[in-house]
Amino acid sequence: MPVEVLEDFEEARRIHALSPRGAAALLRLVVQKLCPILGSDKKDINPAIGELVEKGIITGALQQALDSVRVIGNEAVHPGELNLKDDAVTVHSLFKLINFIIEKAITEPKAIDAIYQSLPAGKLAGIAARDKSSLSAVSDEA
Template sequence: MIVECFHCRQYVDAQEAGSYWRNYNGLGPARRYTLLRCPTCQEPILVSQTNIGNIADGDIWDTPVIVFPESDIRVNPIAPREIRTAFEEACTCYRAQAYTASAIMCRKTLEGICIVHGINERNLQSAIKKMKEQSLIDDRLYEWSDVLRIVGNEAVHDVGVVLSQPDAKDTIEFTNAILDYLFSYRDRFEQFKRRRSSK
C-alpha cells in the first residue's frame, strides 16, 4: 500500500503487518484498519479505510487515511480564517502529491499574511521586505519567506518546474513555522515580557 511515512518524509510502498475489520453496524459503513510497516525505516503506520462499495460491486475501499502516527502538518487555529483556508489547501495539495500546487498555495498563504498585517505592496517581494522593516519578522524569517516566495514564483510562472516531495514538504513546514511565529509565539512572547516587566 502506497502511503506517506511521516518518519521518512516520503511516500513508500508499506508492507501489511496486520488488519482489523469493523463490519457494517447499521450506523455507518464498514471500515478496515491496516497496520503497515515502512520498508525504509521499519516504523509502524496505521491506516483506516471506509467501504464505499455496494452489493453489486462488492467491497471497494476508499483512499487510506493515516491514523497513526499523527501528521506533523497542522494549521494554526489562531491564524485568520482566510489564512487557514489557504494553508489548508496547500496541505491538501501536498497530501494529494500535487507538490507544485502545494507550493503555489504556500505562496498565496504568504501573500495573505502580509495583507492581514496591513502590508499591501505592489509585489510579494516588496511586502516581505516591508514586514522585515516593520520588525514583524526577523532576518531568519525574512530569508525563509523570500525563499518560499521564489519557490512559489517558479511554481506559478515556469511550466517546466516540477517540485519534488522533499522540497514540497519543506515548503509546507517553513510556511507553517512562519504562521506559528506570527500568530502565536510573537504575541505570547510580548505578553511574557509584559508580565516580567510588571514584577
C-alpha cells in the first residue's frame, strides 16, 4: 500500500468498530489520494476517476470499486440515502474494495514489471523492436 494512503487506511481500521461512518469517510479519502498515484491530474475525486477510465488506466472493475468507496464514503459524511451509523458490514466491504484496488492497480502491475524487467536485455530489445514494427504498421494503415 502506498505510504501516502497507509496512515488513513490504518486509522480507518482502528476506528471501524466504533465509528463505521468515520471509517467509511477515511476510506473515501484513501480513494481520493490514490487517484493521483494511479495517474489522474484532476483534483476532485469524481472527475479523477473519470479521467482514469478515459485514459484507460483502470478497468471496469477498478472503476466500480473506486466509485463504490467514493459514493458510500460521501454518504457517510453527507446526509443521504445510506445510513452507516452501525453498518460494520458495509465498511468491511469497503476495506475489501480498497485492498482489491491496491492489488490490481499497484501490486500486480509492479510484480509483472519486475519479472519483465528481469528478462535478458536482448530479449527486451527484440520485444521493443516487434512492438515498434506493430505500431508503424498500424500508423501506415491509417
